[in-house]
Amino acid sequence: MSAETIVVMLAVIYGLLIGSFVNAWAYRLANDKSIVRQKRSVCPKCGAQIRAYDNIPFYRKKLDDAGVAPEAVSCHGDVADLPFTTKIDLRDHYPFGMFARPRDQIVRVHASSGTTGNPTTVGYTRADIDTWGDLIARTLAAGGVKPGDLLQNAYGYGLFTGGLGLHFGAERLGCTVVPISGGNTERQLKIMRDFGATALACTPSYAMYLGDAARDRGLRPEDLPIRVGFHGAEPWTNELRLQIEAALGIEALDIYGLSEMGGPGVAFECLCKAGMHINEDHYMAEVIDPETLRPLPEGEVGELVFTTLSREAQPLIRYRTRDLCSITSEPCACGRTSARMSKPIGRSDDMLIIRGVNVFPSQIEEVLMSIPEIEPHYQIVVDRKGYLDIIEVWVEVGEDIFAETMGDLERFQRGVQAQIYNVLNIQVAVKLKEPKAIRRSEGKAVRVVDKRKAL
Numbered sequence: 001m002s003a004e005t006i007v008v009m010l011a012v013i014y015g016l017l018i019g020s021f022v023n024a025w026a027y028r029l030a031n032d033k034s035i036v037r038q039k040r041s042v043c044p045k046c047g048a049q050i051r052a053y054d055n056i057p058f059y060r061k062k063l064d065d066a067g068v069a070p071e072a073v074s075c076h077g078d079v080a081d082l083p084f085t086t087k088i089d090l091r092d093h094y095p096f097g098m099f100a101r102p103r104d105q106i107v108r109v110h111a112s113s114g115t116t117g118n119p120t121t122v123g124y125t126r127a128d129i130d131t132w133g134d135l136i137a138r139t140l141a142a143g144g145v146k147p148g149d150l151l152q153n154a155y156g157y158g159l160f161t162g163g164l165g166l167h168f169g170a171e172r173l174g175c176t177v178v179p180i181s182g183g184n185t186e187r188q189l190k191i192m193r194d195f196g197a198t199a200l201a202c203t204p205s206y207a208m209y210l211g212d213a214a215r216d217r218g219l220r221p222e223d224l225p226i227r228v229g230f231h232g233a234e235p236w237t238n239e240l241r242l243q244i245e246a247a248l249g250i251e252a253l254d255i256y257g258l259s260e261m262g263g264p265g266v267a268f269e270c271l272c273k274a275g276m277h278i279n280e281d282h283y284m285a286e287v288i289d290p291e292t293l294r295p296l297p298e299g300e301v302g303e304l305v306f307t308t309l310s311r312e313a314q315p316l317i318r319y320r321t322r323d324l325c326s327i328t329s330e331p332c333a334c335g336r337t338s339a340r341m342s343k344p345i346g347r348s349d350d351m352l353i354i355r356g357v358n359v360f361p362s363q364i365e366e367v368l369m370s371i372p373e374i375e376p377h378y379q380i381v382v383d384r385k386g387y388l389d390i391i392e393v394w395v396e397v398g399e400d401i402f403a404e405t406m407g408d409l410e411r412f413q414r415g416v417q418a419q420i421y422n423v424l425n426i427q428v429a430v431k432l433k434e435p436k437a438i439r440r441s442e443g444k445a446v447r448v449v450d451k452r453k454a455l
């Protein structure tokens with residue numbers, strides 16, 4: 001073999017080696033998920049989806065099963081192709097199975113009632129808490145609240161997101177917060193006047209209760225320093241708004257949220273009171289038909305579905321809220337450009353909201369069925385006394401129980417009430433009924449009679 005031939009062959013081999021190296025490098029670049037992800041995570045929608053896929057085994061399996069690989073989960077992908085998440089999914093992964101961050105990065109946990117058994121837990125990283133504070137500050141500012149205002153926070157503190165959610169947001173804005181929590185109306189009215197509260201946060205039913213209580217004590221709206229109230233956690237009407245405004249002499253604004261999305265602050269009303277502005281920089285909203293599960297056009301009433309865009313601890317993809325409402329992107333007179341949701345007009349499941357507390361009839365059934373003296377016939381009767389919801393649980397008991405003394409009967413009744421309280425955290429009145437006293441149904445049993453006015 002001549003020297004020239006050897007040189008040519010070496011050059012060819014060298015070229016082939018270099019070529020395959022360059023190819024492999026180019027291939028790696030094109031396929032390296034971290035590079036693809038870096039590019040994608042610029043878009044918050046993709047960032048959230050990839051965080052969920054990468055860090056939550058539930059989502060990895062769900063998206064894999066649906067044939068939606070992370071590559072397909074892109075800015076250009078249609079969110080309608082992604083599977084939904086439900087409260088049952090969260091309950092099934094109780095307590096921390098839906099967290100995308102290790103437990104030592106979770107700085108807070110809240111919880112809300114689940115359909116049966118376990119509650120659903122909600123985790124927050126430090127950044128999540130900061131974002132939440134920003135969203136509540138934004139909510140309060142939209143109602144004209146400024147640094148230096150004094151917010152009386154009568155939402156319940158604890159696992160419920162209302163109390164602490166409003167608390168940190170108001171501090172973030174620079175308000176003075178009075179963490180009075182719910183109840184003790186006498187003290188609420190005294191503190192309101194003595195401290196000079198200029199803003200109020202509580203459920204709409206409690207705001208009305210406070211208004212009535214003030215009137216009963218001879219207080220006029222102008223005797224109360226409050227200018228504005230932020231009322232949510234339960235459905236309420238514009239008629240009730242007018243009554244709260246008249247009773248307390250305030251602007252009464254709606255605030256919407258749910259534990260699964262982090263709590264209050266998902267959407268808020270501005271002073272135009274023309275629907276709630278959705279914080280679209282943090283939550284992507286869709287309205288779907290609860291039967292076909294297909295997205296509905298703007299303006300049509302359906303079930304609200306959210307995808308979180310910024311939550312680190314618990315990103316959720318297409319979470320079905322079960323709240324029925326419509327969305328508009330028509331400009332608002334306030335100048336904000338975000339889409340607005342209507343007041344929720346009901347739910348597509350059987351969850352009841354009693355004085356702001358979520359109650360699933362199945363939770364009550366679980367308690368009742370664990371008590372041997374109670375027959376499998378019961379009815380939950382929900383009514384409204386004044387502006388407060390009341391709940392009675394009628395249960396059938398065997399003949400023999402009525403042979404007991406009055407004292408024994410009352411003790412039994414109180415025992416059942418206490419067991420329900422332990423699960424629901426709200427007081428219910430248990431009424432013992434004789435056998436066959438509860439009307440039987442030929443079809444579906446009527447377990448819940450909701451006598452509150454249609455919303």
Ligand code: DLL
Pocket residue numbers: 112155160161162231232233234235236254255256257258259260263264265321323343344347353356358
């Ligand atoms: O209720 C969070 C919240 C606290 C919102 C304080 C506003 C103020 P959950 O206990 O998980 O979270 O209940 C969420 O309550 O799916 C709706 O059915 C209902 N809900 C919340 N806000 C409103 C509202 C809090 N403004 C569930 N209007 C939601 C109607 C509301 N329903």
